[in-house]
Amino acid sequence: EIVLTQSPGTLSLSPGERATLSCRASQSVRSSYLAWYQQNPGQAPRLLIYGASSRATGIPDRFSGSGSGTDFTLTISRLEPEDFAVYYCQQYGSSPWTFGQGTKVEIK
Amino acid sequence: QVQLVQSGTEVKKPGASVKVSCKTSGYTFSNYGISWVRQAPGQGLEWMGWVSADSGNTNYAQKFQGRVTMTTDTSTSTAYMDLRSLRSDDTAVYYCARDSYYHSSGLYPDWGQGTRVTVSS
Numbered sequence: 001e002i003v004l005t006q007s008p009g010t011l012s013l014s015p016g017e018r019a020t021l022s023c024r025a026s027q028s029v030r031s032s033y034l035a036w037y038q039q040n041p042g043q044a045p046r047l048l049i050y051g052a053s054s055r056a057t058g059i060p061d062r063f064s065g066s067g068s069g070t071d072f073t074l075t076i077s078r079l080e081p082e083d084f085a086v087y088y089c090q091q092y093g094s095s096p097w098t099f100g101q102g103t104k105v106e107i108k
Numbered sequence: 109q110v111q112l113v114q115s116g117t118e119v120k121k122p123g124a125s126v127k128v129s130c131k132t133s134g135y136t137f138s139n140y141g142i143s144w145v146r147q148a149p150g151q152g153l154e155w156m157g158w159v160s161a162d163s164g165n166t167n168y169a170q171k172f173q174g175r176v177t178m179t180t181d182t183s184t185s186t187a188y189m190d191l192r193s194l195r196s197d198d199t200a201v202y203y204c205a206r207d208s209y210y211h212s213s214g215l216y217p218d219w220g221q222g223t224r225v226t227v228s229s
Contacts, residue, residue, distance in 0.1 A: 044221060088152060
């Protein structure tokens with residue numbers, strides 16, 4: 001199965017700053033079938049990005065995704081208070097679908 | 109709007125079984141499938157498998173094969189996940205998520221609220 005490694009584990013930033021989250025796959029992700037989810041404590045994950053760079057319905061344009069092959073990035077251009085959460089990448093190109101271990105974006 | 113409402117918290121002893129339900133509304137249940145994803149305390153997400161709502165076809169992650177059964181009841185638009193021979197490392201929050209009909213797409217815009225399952229002697 002494809003192992004996804006996210007970095008950093010924790011990102012300490014202030015509101016208004018730019019966040020850059022990384023996701024590296026142990027093998028190439030077929031057709032860039034890479035998604036990003038946001039999760040707040042006690043809540044279900046929320047789909048942000050699919051196909052590596054397409055925003056899901058209702059997701060603000062400050063969220064953007066990029067990458068292909070084995071290296072992917074989620075960028076939040078200007079952090080809003082509600083963006084401080086845990087972010088997971090997920091590949092859905094090769095079964096079993098797998099998730100990264102998460103990056104926590106916390107308030108500095 | 110699409111809603112998936114899961115059953116409540118469960119506490120089980122090692123070796124027991126648990127059955128979690130996921131009642132859906134706001135869409136035509138039989139035109140989609142349901143996947144199950146779990147999250148151990150403080151850990152990441154783990155895909156367990158998929159069931160087609162109408163046909164009952166399933167695809168389980170190898171890790172859970174032989175121990176999990178996913179079923180649906182189209183008359184009540186409800187999906188079920190039955191996990192047997194529970195161990196302490198099965199302690200997790202279990203989520204259902206709307207998926208595709210013919211096979212799991214792996215993409216989940218709609219989720220249930222989660223069901224906490226604790227396995228402890």
